[in-house]
Amino acid sequence: MDNTKSILLVGVGGQGTILASKVLSEGLVEAGYDVKMSEIHGMAQRGGSVSTQVRFGDKVFSPIIGKGEADILVSFETMEALRWLEYLKPDGKVVVNDYKIPSAPILMDKEDYPEGVIDIIKDKANTSMIDAAKIAEDLGNTKVMNIVLFGALVKAMGLTDIDWEDVIRKTVKEKFVDINIKAFNAGMNAIAEASVI
Amino acid sequence: MKKLLTGNEAVALGAYEAGIHFAAAYPGTPSTEILENIAPYKEEIIAEWAPNEKVAVESALGASIAGARSLVTMKHVGLNVAADPFFTIGYTGINGGMILVNADDPSLHSSQNEQDNRYYAKFAKVAMVEPSNSQEAKDMVKSAIEISERFDTLVMMRLTTRICHSKSIVETSEREEVPIKPYKRDLQKFYTAPAVSQQLHVKVEKKLKELEKFSNETELNYIEWNDKKIGVISASVAYQYAKEVFGDKASYLKLGFTYPLPMEKIKKFADEVETLYVVEELEPFMEEQIKAAGIDCIGKEKITNIWELNPGIVEKSLFEEEKPTIEYDESVVVNRPPTLCAGCPHRAFFYELGKRKDLMIPGDIGCYTLGGAPPLNAMDTCICMGASVSLGHGFEKINEKYNKDKRVVSVIGDSTFFHSGMTSLLDVVYNKSNTITCILDNRVTGMTGHQDNPGTGYTLQGEETNMASIPDIVKALGIKNVKTVNPLELDELKKTFDWALELDEPSVIISRWPCALKVLSKYDKEEFEYDLKKCEVDQGKCIGCKMCVNTGCPAIQFDKTIKKSSIDTSQCVGCDVCMQVCPLKAISKVGE
Numbered sequence: 001m002d003n004t005k006s007i008l009l010v011g012v013g014g015q016g017t018i019l020a021s022k023v024l025s026e027g028l029v030e031a032g033y034d035v036k037m038s039e040i041h042g043m044a045q046r047g048g049s050v051s052t053q054v055r056f057g058d059k060v061f062s063p064i065i066g067k068g069e070a071d072i073l074v075s076f077e078t079m080e081a082l083r084w085l086e087y088l089k090p091d092g093k094v095v096v097n098d099y100k101i102p103s104a105p106i107l108m109d110k111e112d113y114p115e116g117v118i119d120i121i122k123d124k125a126n127t128s129m130i131d132a133a134k135i136a137e138d139l140g141n142t143k144v145m146n147i148v149l150f151g152a153l154v155k156a157m158g159l160t161d162i163d164w165e166d167v168i169r170k171t172v173k174e175k176f177v178d179i180n181i182k183a184f185n186a187g188m189n190a191i192a193e194a195s196v197i
Numbered sequence: 198m199k200k201l202l203t204g205n206e207a208v209a210l211g212a213y214e215a216g217i218h219f220a221a222a223y224p225g226t227p228s229t230e231i232l233e234n235i236a237p238y239k240e241e242i243i244a245e246w247a248p249n250e251k252v253a254v255e256s257a258l259g260a261s262i263a264g265a266r267s268l269v270t271m272k273h274v275g276l277n278v279a280a281d282p283f284f285t286i287g288y289t290g291i292n293g294g295m296i297l298v299n300a301d302d303p304s305l306h307s308s309q310n311e312q313d314n315r316y317y318a319k320f321a322k323v324a325m326v327e328p329s330n331s332q333e334a335k336d337m338v339k340s341a342i343e344i345s346e347r348f349d350t351l352v353m354m355r356l357t358t359r360i361c362h363s364k365s366i367v368e369t370s371e372r373e374e375v376p377i378k379p380y381k382r383d384l385q386k387f388y389t390a391p392a393v394s395q396q397l398h399v400k401v402e403k404k405l406k407e408l409e410k411f412s413n414e415t416e417l418n419y420i421e422w423n424d425k426k427i428g429v430i431s432a433s434v435a436y437q438y439a440k441e442v443f444g445d446k447a448s449y450l451k452l453g454f455t456y457p458l459p460m461e462k463i464k465k466f467a468d469e470v471e472t473l474y475v476v477e478e479l480e481p482f483m484e485e486q487i488k489a490a491g492i493d494c495i496g497k498e499k500i501t502n503i504w505e506l507n508p509g510i511v512e513k514s515l516f517e518e519e520k521p522t523i524e525y526d527e528s529v530v531v532n533r534p535p536t537l538c539a540g541c542p543h544r545a546f547f548y549e550l551g552k553r554k555d556l557m558i559p560g561d562i563g564c565y566t567l568g569g570a571p572p573l574n575a576m577d578t579c580i581c582m583g584a585s586v587s588l589g590h591g592f593e594k595i596n597e598k599y600n601k602d603k604r605v606v607s608v609i610g611d612s613t614f615f616h617s618g619m620t621s622l623l624d625v626v627y628n629k630s631n632t633i634t635c636i637l638d639n640r641v642t643g644m645t646g647h648q649d650n651p652g653t654g655y656t657l658q659g660e661e662t663n664m665a666s667i668p669d670i671v672k673a674l675g676i677k678n679v680k681t682v683n684p685l686e687l688d689e690l691k692k693t694f695d696w697a698l699e700l701d702e703p704s705v706i707i708s709r710w711p712c713a714l715k716v717l718s719k720y721d722k723e724e725f726e727y728d729l730k731k732c733e734v735d736q737g738k739c740i741g742c743k744m745c746v747n748t749g750c751p752a753i754q755f756d757k758t759i760k761k762s763s764i765d766t767s768q769c770v771g772c773d774v775c776m777q778v779c780p781l782k783a784i785s786k787v788g789e
Contacts (some may be wrong), residue, residue: 012533025364029201036330038363040306042213047751048535061331061440063363066509068520086522102754103533108572109755124523128370142767171207180593180754 004057005014006065010084011076012101013050016146019172021052023150027159027167038063047104049080073125074153076100076132076195078117085121094108094127095152099145128156130190134176134182144176144183151187160188201369203637204360206598207331208270208298209234210367211338212593213241216375217268218293219260221253223616224645227305227361228300232270233648237656241372242323243278245655248384249616250275254282254297261295264378264386266342270298273314274581278617278652280317280689283351287321288397289387290333290349290404290551294342297323300356303478307644311504313479315355319454322401323351324408325456326417327433331365333453339373340417344454348408358503359434369594379727380755386759411458411496417453418462424448428470430463430483430494441594447474457757458483460490467492474499478506537567539752540713540770542639543572547686548748549691549775550635551575557592557603561585561618563610564644564787566636572749576608579656583617585609585635586625593630605632611667612650619670626675627702634661634705636667636675637684639712640721647715651742654720671705678704685710687777713770730786731769734774736761738783745775745784 007024025037033056052166053064064088073080073088074095081096088094097131105111109145121127132148139148147168154164160179165181172180202210208231220242221233223770236244243260246252250271250713257269271279277301283297299317302308318325326341328334334356341352343546385393403424412418427447431439432455439449450466452459467473467487475484475496484496510569513519537544547568550558560569560576561584569576578588589607596603609618614636625632642648649655667677678700682693690708697704711721741760745753751769753775757762764775766787776784 013535025201029199030368034366035201036365037365038359039363040358047538049533060365061437062508063365063434063437064507065509066512068522069509079530080533082525082527083533085525088523090521092524104529104749104751105534105749106531106750107308107754109743109757111531112757114531115531120525122526122528139492153206159313193579 002057004055004060005071005157006069007054007072007074007157008051008065008070008084009047009054009074009076010051010080012080013047013174015050015076016143017052017076018049020146020150021054021166021170023147023167024054024153026171027164029052030167031162034058034060038064039189049083051084072153072157074149079114081121082114082117082197085124089123092125093156094121094125095149096127096129096131097122097145097149098129099129099133101193115133119181128152129192130187132187135186135190139180141184141187144179147180147183148187148190151184153189153190155188198369200369201364202494203230203244203362203364204328204329204334204356205230205332206234207335207355208338208354209599210268212268212371213238213374214328214335214370215339215342216244216373217338217342217706219257219267220269220376221247221256222270223250223253223275224642224648225248225275225300226645227358227647228270228272228275228298228356230361231298239658239767243656246650248651250279250487251282253610254279254286254325255294258282258286258291259616261293262380263293263428264380265293266295266375267293268296268298272308273299273301273302273312275307276314276317278582279434281627283317283512283597285389287323287393288401289389291345291351292380293482294339294345295351296338296345296354297351298354299355299362299477300358300466300549301709302358304316304358306358309579311479313482315482316480318353318355322405323353324348324454325454326453327355327452327455328360329436330532331363332587333368334360334369334711337417337453344411348404348411350404350408355433357434357505365433372515376766378458383454383698384701386696405457412454412457413461415454419460420462420514421449421451422464425469426471428473429476429700430473430487431476431480432483435476435478435506438506438508438511453484455483457543463487464490467494472591473642473684476511477501477668511581528767531605536749536751537564538713539750539768542684542708542713543568544748545687545707545751545772545774546635546637546690547573547575548778549687549694553694555603557596557605559585559590559592559605559607561609561613563613564578565608565610568608570741572747581608582613583621586618586621586632589624589632589634590621590628590630591734593632594628607632607634607698609634609635609636610643611638611640611652614667615651615665619674622676623674630703631701632703634703636671636705636707638667638709639706639715640709641712641715643712647712654718667707676703678702678706679710681707683710683775685709685772687774713772719739726771728786729771730788731771731788732764732773732784734764735761735783735785736763742780744778744780748774748778750775
């Protein structure tokens with residue numbers, strides 16, 4: 001009866017998690033789902049850890065989830081995937097970007113960026129790693145890394161029936177539509193054929 | 198038409214549809230975007246940033262007395278500032294309908310405390326509504342304005358961060374245009390001399406009885422019958438969490454009108470169910486009243502009053518059941534605290550200030566509060582808006598008389614100074630304390646996302662206006678020693694601190710440079726000269742002394758394997774503070 005799915009997008013302030021969540025939510029609304037999305041503003045924006053939650057289904061109540069409730073965790077930064085892993089269902093999926101942003105204690109040589117993060121995650125969950133920065137760079141605009149990851153998410157969630165190119169046209173500024181569609185498709189192709197969650 | 202809106206966007210749309218004529222606010226997370234989304238309705242609604250919340254409430258009351266439908270918004274601690282007019286409006290009532298939108302911040306995502314402002318509605322004897330999603334947030338603006346006009350009461354709409362910043366689907370409709378009501382001078386209503394207010398108190402008690410009757414009748418408070426073994430009373434976003442946990446295995450009394458509570462309806466509901474839960478975030482506001490009415494229920498003995506809830510927390514609290522999670526060693530994850538941006542003028546200021554010994558540095562509310570965190574560590578306190586200057590005054594009076602071992606350097610932002618620092622500075626002058634007040638004027642209200650303020654030269658709705666001069670204001674308050682500096686020039690800053698520390702009377706240092714993220718106005722472009730060339734490290738010269746790293750700039754990274762610094766040019770904005778602190782001149786502008 002309860003067919004609600006929960007998507008958790010995490011990253012670092014400024015990485016474009018909110019735009020990706022916006023495109024995702026708008027598309028899900030157009031596809032006829034009930035949708036709720038939640039994000040946190042304020043202090044967290046200043047280079048801190050950020051998260052957005054998108055939930056969809058026939059009828060969604062809570063805009064947020066507790067630990068162990070996400071069907072998929074999409075991490076725009078490598079270490080952030082590990083920070084939020086406890087929110088994933090044990091049989092949930094992870095899409096993790098092979099992209100490290102050192103936090104302030106690491107920049108200042110007070111701490112080290114943890115080793116082998118992706119191996120830890122792969123060991124614990126069904127994980128797809130993609131190099132979205134490289135893909136975006138090959139497309140000629142590193143800023144579309146977020147839409148590459150969004151494409152990967154769509155593929156991993158089996159949401160390919162929705163006309164996402166149309167949604168992107170409606171939600172992204174006109175001059176960035178083409179590059180974003182390319183980024184979206186590249187992200188889809190970067191994920192191995194995934195079983196539908 | 199269906200739209201996916203945040204609660205804040207929905208309240209703004211609700212204000213438009215409900216025929217609001219006047220709206221005012223002081224920005225504050227999580228409430229800020231309400232006024233930002235009302236501002237574009239220039240024809241229909243006068244929308245203003247006020248210098249503080251008290252001014253916003255009083256302006257909105259003035260508009261209401263003039264016969265307009267008015268709305269005022271603020272974050273929870275903003276209502277502390279506005280409490281004075283708020284309580285008396287509880288007595289006077291309104292003319293045109295009036296709504297006070299208050300946004301609480303459970304979990305203190307961006308706040309200094311976690312107060313539950315539902316108690317304010319009860320305390321001030323005003324009606325309260327609480328939406329549980331964006332559709333209700335929009336619709337309740339209309340309900341609230343109708344309740345306000347029908348019962349002659351201010352209506353408080355209480356939101357929380359999750360309501361403000363969560364999107365859900367909203368069905369839009371048209372604006373209902375209502376005429377401005379006539380203004381009639383009425384001393385028995387708005388002239389609250391003691392003899393008048395004595396009678397107003399009698400009236401408001403009668404009004405509360407009528408509002409309680411309404412609360413029992415209104416569809417804003419409704420019952421969903423399912424299995425009667427479990428009954429749940431809930432409101433706001435906590436209702437959504439309860440629905441996730443209990444589904445259709447419980448019956449619900451969902452409350453949208455939460456003060457006065459519908460005690461008759463609650464009694465009837467309680468009589469029909471075997472076990473009654475009250476699911477509410479933060480304090481036992483409803484539970485206390487329900488228990489005082491002699492109704493047995495389970496609430497805060499199970500569900501914590503600390504931090505925000507979610508479905509998992511509610512389930513664990515009530516049934517000791519937890520969802521299985523992936524187990525792993527979380528300790529390997531390195532903290533990611535918020536930092537000042539690359540090129541932030543505050544960094545330079547705190548870097549230089551932090552080098553001084555024997556200072557006591559009261560701070561204030563804004564991005565610059567981060568000046569107290571490592572590596573800058575140049576702040577001792579942060580209490581509330583405006584407190585830096587007055588707290589510094591009190592500290593200095595005792596220091597002068599007894600200890601004599603510290604100098605007080607109060608640090609406050611431009612918008613915070615306009616908000617409530619000006620009166621504090623008047624106290625410094627009037628009561629003669631030798632403090633140094635530093636006003637960090639970054640030409641915008643930064644932390645809440647770049648709102649205009651009385652110093653920027655623009656109004657919320659984009660009109661050009663008077664640009665308040667901070668030097669003129671502080672001089673008018675009686676400060677004789679005033680200097681304005683460019684914080685990105687560390688030598689100039691150092692000399693200015695030297696100058697102020699030598700003085701035997703109070704001084705003001707205005708640190709003036711735009712926020713690194715600000716879209717510059719035409720005034721900014723005229724005033725500030727930018728050299729936008731980015732910086733780079735000559736690794737041949739770098740000796741790994743970490744002086745640049747210790748500015749805390751997020752564009753600078755130290756590579757411990759080669760013991761050298763490097764600069765991420767995608768983040769660097771060329772403020773060149775790192776160039777100035779490098780003892781070996783190993784940092785230069787790219788290409789120079």
